[in-house]
Amino acid sequence: MTRPEEPGRQHAGHMTPEEFREHGKRVVDWIADYLVDVEKCPVRSPARPGEVRSALPAHAPERGADFDAVLADMERIVLPGITHWQHPNFFAYFPANASGPAILGDLLSAGLGVQGMVWATSPACTELETVVVDWLAELLGLPGHFRTDGAGGGVIQDSASSAVLVALLAALHRVRKRTGSAPRPVRYTMYVSGQTHSSVERAGRICGVGTDNVRIVDVDPNTLAMDPRQLERLISADIAAGAVPVFVCATIGTTSTTAIDPVRAIGEICRSHDVWLHVDAAYAGVAAICPEMRWINDGVAEYADSYASNAHKWLLTNFDCGLLWVADRQPLIGALSALPEYLRNTASESGEVIDYRDWQVPLGRRFRALKLWSVIRWYGAEGLRAHIRAGIAMADEFAALVSADPNFEVLDPHHFGLVCFRPLWTETDPERADELTMRLMESLNDSGDMFLSHTKVRGRVVLRMAIGAPATGMSHVRAAWSRIRAVRSQFA
Template identity: 70%
Template sequence: MSPEEFRAAGKQVVDWIADYYAGIERHPVRSRAEPGEIRAQLPAHPPERGEPFAEVLGDLEEVLLPGVTHWQHPSFFAYFPANASGPAILGDLLSSGLGVQGMLWATSPACTELETVVVDWLAELLGLPEHFRTDAAGGGVIQDSASSAALVACLAALQRTGADVARRGITGRHVLYVSAHTHSSVARAARMAGVGADNVRVVDTDPATLAMDPRHLDELMAADLADGAVPTMVCATAGTTSTTAVDPVRAIGEVARARGVWLHVDAAYAGVAAVCPEFRWINDGVAEFADSYCTNPHKWLLTNFDCSVLWLADRAPMVEALSVLPEYLRNEATESGEVIDYRDWQIPLGRRFRALKLWSVVRWYGAGGLREHVRGTARLAREFAGRVREDPRFELLEPVPFALVCFRPRFPELGVEEANERTLRLMGELNDSGELYLTHTKVDGRVLLRLAVGSPQTRREHVEAAFARIRERVDAPA
């Protein structure tokens, strides 16, 4: 493809994306494709001769689009948002166009140095501590997801135990601590790091707040120490995936510090809310106790996937755990010790120029625009919660701290299991309608519906229409 051919095809692609966003509400939110339906429409073998790019776009429109679940649809309320925005898309395009492999500072200095600037910007915007800056003992790095961040934190925590795990491997029994509401990525990190699933302790939670109980955490650590194990890492969550419950980071941090245990704070969803001063309360205890902290701009901060930022209070254990320097990667800049080589801050060797899209978003929206987005979506969620709270047909899970609302219809004539089945059936009917998309969770054995507001396309009328549709289905004959 020559530059001129690329120019012509590129304009077609940008026009296609712009038209897609302009007309996104024409599509059902969730794909109605059956398993195997999309594959059956695609050729079984690759073409022998190249085809015009217009034909690629034609198949995208006719074959692939019906199999797409539209995460950017204004009535997509499932999971957590995976926001995209114009400046993020353009930043990603620039990253792809440059085709940079930023594993070392030397392989593209701008790739590394822009990332150090943009993660420092974000730390400032979120009110995070100075020692998280890349010109301090710690620093930040853009990972692909919070799952990778959890694994990196786990490896750093293992290394900091003093057992030199990177060189000798795991000796003895190391233990990680989570709650029932901690994201499953921490349990997976335990498996991948060699800690093992059996060495992940589940800490009790407060029945009222669903937050981790620091006293039970201390008891578990004491028991493990007495049994000859090595308490290694505890994960506190600021905004759990299930309900956005917030663990008491300060109290957990005090326990962890007293035991010499690494504290990882997973704020994948809610952390970016701290761009607004009124949400800074979620940072309580982070500056004093967090060894690592993660939040995902690709959820609620208008930056398309993948963009998860991990900060560390001290990067030395991570670099010790992950650094391997074969001869073919040696270079003068690395040997000088004056640069950051982000290959030592992540699981893979290679890395994309992810910073371009986050940089583009921050520059386009500015701090004020980012605050407006977070506040606006949180306001819509509170309004929805207010409608649920006032309607006797529904029960609301309180509190609603961010932009996720958990609720369930009341079926007083049914037992718990029958009510759960009816609620799941209701959700399936709503999702099958194509008008909205919800997901669910379970708390104390009861199924709750989850409605997450986050898309920049979502307006008040979309939230009101969702509530109207939910009420209609609740009132419909069983």
């Protein structure tokens, strides 16, 4: 059924600056009110499939409506279909922080409407980005060759998925330059563990390596970290079979359990076979802003060819803002550079500027650096460290509460803001026990009071409690634990 158009002033013209000022103030007030009241909302949207779509008109309106109608539909139709990632009881996935400074920085970026494909299209878009990626490299304790005034440099991607894709393209370019033209087709291989993010395998498919040539390396059964000895065996076997190993992805903080691969041991193997080492620290890498956490990057300085971490997860910067650093920018630029006549300009041809179009898959790029710059300026290093430390401390206390209860167990080790745990059941059949665990989680999530997710470890279902939203305090964590225990008792 086609819903009638909303009442209100009809128009077909551009929004005037005066109208923008009026409605813009209302939107900012709306966002501020939302952040204040988000805790009153059910964490997970109760919407059923198709419910939002059915509430919208089947066809685009012929005549424009006043912005009042847009905001009214926002509250009436859109908001009930939102899962509230900024809710203090959102524990399902790694945080997607949306802080005030980041939102305002994004608004400034949208208002400027910059298309920063090359330096000449907006010098500040490029140069502010080089500054903030260098700032963050320093704050994380990354090596000097990852800085833009070194051999490599940093760039803001949309996500770690794009980061691994361009890193793989750079690795393929480097190995092709090394091997030159081959008398027969070359079979390239790449290496991940069973805990590695699925985006790495997708990158292999996109780049033509193919799923069949993505090797799955065993993990240590206790730590779930990649086994370097098996990595060496797989690489050696592929070389003996005539393949060319091109890429290894080591993870610092896997998505499933935040396991940490032994980067140094993996790096030594990569160095001995001249294989590109990419370090995926999408979630956990920003923890190294705290000096006491920099141990997670052991081996990165000596061996990593590329390193990715997302500011939009745990560093108070709203999506999308993924960072990629490379130790040597030349393979990256060599893989991605293409200069049509309409983009030629004096600055680019001088070699004195960075054109970030050569550091990513798409040509166009938004002014993402503004929101990261706003966050770093507002919080400072001290404020960012305080946020990370608070998340770790709350996770530690939650793990202690779970460990003290004989009806639950914690999967150790946990290093960051994620705690994996599971209820213990009198049921001895593993499949039945896993079914009860899933029913427990679904009951908690359906209540609207909180939102958890699950994974499988050693074939068993475990629950994931991810802590890190700016609004989350220890009172929310303790209340969540009380609710988990209460619901578990109903299933006992």
